[in-house]
Amino acid sequence: MKANLNINNSQKELEFSAGETLLKVLRANGFLGVKDGGCRLGECGACAVLLDNRPINSCTILAAQTIGHSIVTIESMGDNPHQGWQKTKGLSLIQQAFVESGAIQCGYCTPAMVLSIKSLLDTTLYPSEDEIRNALAGVLCRCTGYVKPVQAGLRAAQYMRGEQPVPIGESPSGDIFSLNSDSPKDLNSSDHLSETISTQVLPKIQIATLIDKKTTKIGKPSKKVDAQKLVQGKPAFVADFAGRDVLIAKVLFSTQAHAIIKNIDVSEAQKLPGVACILTHKDIPRVIYSSAGQSDPIPGPLDAFSLDHKVRFVGDRIAFVAAETEEIANQALKLIKVDYETLPAIINSSDAMKEGAPIIHDEPEFVNFADSNPSKNLAAEIRIDIGDVNQGFSEADFIFEEDYEVPKVQQAHIEPHVVLTYWDPDDRLVIQSSTQVPFHARRILAPILGLPVKRIRVIKPRIGGGFGGKQEVLIEDVAAHLTIATGKPVLYEYSREDEFVSSRSRHPMKIHLKTGVKKDGTITANEMYALSDTGAYGCHALTVTGNTGHKGMALYVGDGKYRQNPNIRFYADVVYTNTPPAGAFRGYGVPQGYWPVERQMERIARELNLDALEFRLKNALREGELHPFSTAWSEGREPKPEYILTVGLTECVQQGKAAIGWDQKYNNAAWRQIEGKPHLRRGIGVALVMQGTAIPYLDMGAASIKMNDDGSFNLLVGATDLGTGSDTVLAQMAAEVLGVEIDDIIVYSSDTDFTPFDVGAYASSTTYISGGAVIRAADQVADTIKKRAALMMEERHPELEIDANDLELFDGKVIASNGQFVTLRDVAIDSLHHQNQEQIMAVGSFMSPTSPPPFAAQFAQVVVDIETGQVRVEKLVMAVDSGVIVNPVTAAGQVEGGMVQALGYAVCEEMVYDEKGNAREKDLVDYHIFRADEVPELETIFVQTYEPTHPFGLKAVAEIPMNGVAPAVGNAILDACGASLSIIPATPERVWNELQKMKL
Amino acid sequence: MIQEYYRAAAKSDALNKVKAGYIPIGGGTYLSQHQEGISTVVDLQDLGLNEIKADAGTIVIGASTTFRELFENDLIPVSLKMAIQQELKINLRNLVTVAGHLCITDGFSIIQGWLYAAGVKIHIYPEGESIPLQAISNPKELAKEGFIESISIEKNTDVHWNTISRTPDDISLVGVILGQQQDQNIRVVLAGFNEHVNVLSPINKGRIMEQVKDFLLNAHSQYSNKFISYNYYFKNSITLLERILKDNFK
């Protein structure tokens, strides 16, 4: 049908069919700011537009229903204010507020959020925080924890009322939010607990005295460099680049958990008009590989094929289809007939190593890594002994032993996996992918596709969230095979259900933990055994599970003589099961470790009547000590000693406990009671945690910087900003060294043809490793600039002798100590056009021999219904030592978003399978992730240390927020009502079961 | 797949289409996604069926009224508004219609439970007859020879509910809704027990607990909540019921 739709106040005559949704019609007609969250069921809200000024999900309405109504998309909201001679209205006030407040991380949800706030502010300019949260509750955001979007809403209201909000970075009252406060106020009170959310987006920061105060860009809340385009909903994500002639790919997934494919009949499907190609295992080369996006050699078994004659989980691939439309592709899937020979399946990891268990990987091509053994269904075996645990246990006065369990959970980035492939005019295969690892993807895909690396170009545009889920070469091969087969561009996007049944997730584990303690609270030995379930393929099996021990078991070394010679054992078996594969998920094995470790620490403290915090700090790692695992294990490579130089844990505990009011609440029976609600009890809990910063001697990032005519610079990095703001902090570092403004640094990431190598975004490495590379490149560029500037100054003032080493780059100038200067523009013009012409540019690489751990104290306050077991989390406080904070707004965003993601792990997220391997959770209703109107109060505190191994003293921040929330919540539940959970999430029934046990 | 979309201009026009096999479409949140087996739809949005009116004893709500319109209307009882707020977030509230929700809902729905507990009556066009919701096993079936025109709630209806969930916005794992009109016609509705909300009525005021327990025991084989055990549901639905009774029906 042809009809007029009123879009953004203009009548558009569009052609669409009666059954087409508004989402489809809008995107097909170039309104690409309307995002497809893959659910297309009204669950995620990424596709929201305003219909008659009210937010609705455009995927849940037919375009035809909207005839006669007004439709508003993000495209109408505002433009970039700087467009040459063309005058534009600039960004709308709401968009400005979003940019300034740091409300945009990956930006995939941003257009929907901006429109939701517009709808609210059109009805009231004085919204309460609750009203803003309600307005945003229709849009899921997996990145921000909603703190900054809410603050953006309040800020926008201020702007629209004609008020001038406090500039970001300036403190309204010179209080503890002040960035430059030399002496942070005493936080040892809880009177700020009642503080309501404001438009002030900065976290509390404590400044270490060692920090170089002269920085002008480091430590400042710079706006994100990609915020402008994201807030306008500009085409920035992979699916936005698909042309009209693109073929749509779909994959036929297995309905069996373990089976041989005896026959596949694609003849009917092939006859369907519009089907371009169907590929089965018979059609493509059989190349074994691992989909884990890691450095060479992949530290895990090679056990996967693009397509195989055997399926190993419900959701495994059987056939690839490319068709002219999605509907035809889906119809073709239905017409493919598969004849299975069903094999016995392993669903429960405890069955994997039993006598007579079916063998999941019996393919002759299987390539072992380290101690993998497919005949025992073992993807990896880890045996780490530090000191002598048996001796340690014999010296203990008490032994504590317990079994724990952590579930499989999903990254649930709002942009699903998506890839676009095509041949370029030189017959090189271009793969545009939402990937965290473009360089690994190129290397891993080359043999699978039968192409040399040099004939593949991987481009990573913006990523709509990854959280480890995109550290996987998960779907690139599907589209690439189909492009090779058809010669045509192919787009392959996962639906939300595909994500649940066929993507990667966090390894579920069953863990036994044994701890020896002396009467005075000295830990004498710690022993953990983890049975880790890698699912059907061994992606990240060894490394994720190794990190459960490496970082989860490293924090508590013991005190006294044990401090120098800790007794730690970490054994793990990583087994195959017929369930969807696990993989990388923010935290990378460490959240699994801290659930048992910190639950056990709490039990010990309570049973031995020790102060919960002192007991922890007494046994925790301290500055100058050896990382206990550094000489024992290094992701399957040769371990080398690493000393820990900065530990801000004691201060984190101090600041965190003040913020949550620990001293007034912990173990306080009166505080636990809630007046008039005898069935409710309050409780408070803590967990101390650590993480790592990159993989030592392995992770390498590189950057190149090139100077332009006007004294601006192109910064090219292989690092992949997946919404974390890494492009911004890298620009801040370059700007700091080169003495320019952030917007004089034009960042481009990442493209295997143009940007230098980088391992990619994982292991909390980007700011530290890629940042190190940026600084090295910038230092070289600065040196060249200074040398040329010295000559230029001497030419202008022959009487002066200028030493280039005495020059400083600042404010767009090269300045001598006597005040003489030349501008960077002068230097650029001189170098490019006037004399001894050269392109001033440099490449820097950075690899670290150490992985300095960030530390944190995580606090939680909960209310438990002691009759039903229902838990509500009221407040989370995290005090983090991440070294120097390069950008307090983006760093706080990492902590806030991480805490909320971790809260899902604590209370509601889990993926469960029936005995046939069918998933219980296939959508975002059954798999609930937090919405804006239900998150607890969040508080972030940074305790800065100066990490000497990095030029700017920083450590990582991205992953550590995942580690402490679950155990802190578990400990708070214990404090509230005595229910001692060993399994998460803390669902009402689990808590209730524990409460029933207590009655016995 | 929907091949034809027709927007009716008058009720009679819509009725003709329904009789010709067209499927009525409300907010479209369900139908736009579940098109299999459906080729023609008739949109009721222009029929003025989104009015909320009240006379002395009854509130009449047009079938096409969205839950946002209900949420914002002063005539609507607060306990229903709270159920709406918990169950349908704003983007859905703006589209989902009362009739659509009655036809498409699962056993977890507190809104649906509320409507049953309140003893809502359905008015079908053209009969104009009022059919108690409780008398209808599948409201969708009603629309074979007509369409839902409105629903009505007695003003003197008192409905209270309580739920257990993993997080405040999550589906209600256990939901108990209790409604009564002027000390009689007590109804208990259980949500989360299986794929439909379960209505227990008539309930004898003096034997509420026993009747609910009897139901739970007798219906054990029909229990199908995939998230929690029968035992947990049994014990905790009773706890919620006790709380409702204690707080509201002393």
Ligand SMILES: Cc1cc2nc3c(=O)[nH]c(=O)nc-3n(C[C@H](O)[C@H](O)[C@H](O)COP(=O)(O)OP(=O)(O)OC[C@H]3O[C@@H](n4cnc5c(N)ncnc54)[C@H](O)[C@@H]3O)c2cc1C
């Ligand atoms: C993210 C999400 C979460 C949800 N959560 C819940 C939940 O927690 N609990 C729950 O119960 N449901 C839930 N739903 C389902 C939702 O309530 C339905 O999508 C909605 O009720 C359909 O309403 P609609 O007006 O959009 O109906 P439509 O899609 O227009 O129609 C639905 C059905 O109603 C029929 N119909 C509509 N109007 C009439 C009429 N006047 N006369 C006769 N028949 C009519 C249609 O023919 C069709 O069969 C959820 C849906 C989404 C997308």
Ligand code: FES
């Ligand atoms: S709500 Fe429309 S794509 Fe998720």
Ligand code: FES
């Ligand atoms: S910023 Fe909201 S989903 Fe990423």
